[in-house]
Amino acid sequence: MKYDKPSLSFEQQADLLIRRGMVGDRALIIERLRAVGYYRLSAYWYPFRRANPAKPSLPFDDLIPGTTFDEVWCRYAFDRRLRLAVMDAIERIEVSLRALLATHHSQRHGLFAYATDSRSLPSIDSGKFAKYREDIIKEQARSKDPFVRHFNEKYGDSHSVLPLWMAAEVMAFGTLLTFHRGCDQDIRREVARPFGVHETVFASWLLALNTVRNICAHHGRLWNRDLGIKPKIPDKLSEWNTPVAVTGDRVFGILTICKWSLDRVAPQSGWSDRFRALLATSPTIPIVSMGFPANWQECPIWKCGAK
Structure with missing residues (x-):
């Protein structure tokens, strides 16, 4: 399978997260994506991804309702x-x-x-x-x-x-x-x-x-x-x-x-x-x-x- 995901700007990354259910201030999300990076932070919102009953080992990209960026950042900082x-x-x-x-x-x-x-x-x-x-x-x-x-x-x-x-x-x-x-x-x-x-x-x-x-x-x-x-x-x-x-x-x-x-x-x-x-x-x-x-x-x- 060919990898074809596009490169996104920090603003586009923040918008993608928000569309997937992340709750938080967009400007703050952008600021912290610049500081840390989308991929690194993704390990910390992974537990908040919505479960996929058909493939338990591969959860959906969208997040559990109510997931906040503050929660994710708290885990990263810890x-x-x-x-x-x-x-x-x-x-x-x-x-x-x-x-x-x-x-x-x-x-x-x-x-x-x-x-x-x-x-x-x-x-x-x-x-x-x-x-x-x-x-x-x-x-x-x-x-x-x-x-x-x-x-x-x-x-x-x-x-x-x-x-x-x-x-x-x-x-x-x-x-x-x-x-x-x-x-x-x-x-x-x-x-x-x-x-x-x-x-x-x-x-x-x-x-x-x-x-x-x-x-x-x-x-x-x-x-x-x-x-x-x-x-x-x-x-x-x-x-x-x-x-x-x-x-x-x-x-x-x-x-x-x-x-x-x-x-x-x-x-x-x-x-x-x-x-x-x-x-x-x-x-x-x-x-x-x-x-x-x-x-x-x-x-x-x-x-x-x-x-």
Whole structure:
């Protein structure tokens, strides 16, 4: 089938929305379409499209009567603030991960083995190690950090890569996860220990957080998204199962991972209070669409530190 939808001006886009049932001030709709874009905003009015009984997975273009642009914009604005909150949490987890990996691996194998000795990363085969090393060299070459330039000027005649505690600061997150996966079990266990979970659980959390990090970095819709990932839940820890069973496939699971992790590696962050404030200022958001159970506040993880 040939795609033949025409390009519309912002004014035409607003008129189309109004014809389809959107209630709101036309000038404001045009202003916000200019600021955000029709296609991006369409994800937020999608739940307001009228159901199609013949094709439940393909609702009609017209909207449920009474749908207001203010409702749609409220969800868009909430999602933006949610992404910022999640990125704040992931940043703190990521910084801790970099410090833990750099310390434990360098103490076991030295400062440069991470990029020069494949035996220090026994879970990576030789072919993948070569690609990983190539990525490290490219990332270090791209870095504009003064400490990289200083090291290369002073020690570059003897070393082709940075010492690990510097390298950990310029590794892309994907490269960092490859490094983590390659470490032997003892190191992965030491890295997971401060987070209070088994290393296999923590490894699955990192993969899930990387997916969410990418969604946030590209300003994607997060709040009611099926993430397509299922980080492991530590079944042996009662806090995750009683009286609320936390699942990992929706945003609530990711938020609970963030809360659990920050309570342990950044207890001073105040992240939980800021997140609760976000929910309090967005009372019309149906958090059930984020995977929140009705009794989520009874979850021991969320009760911990609650004011």
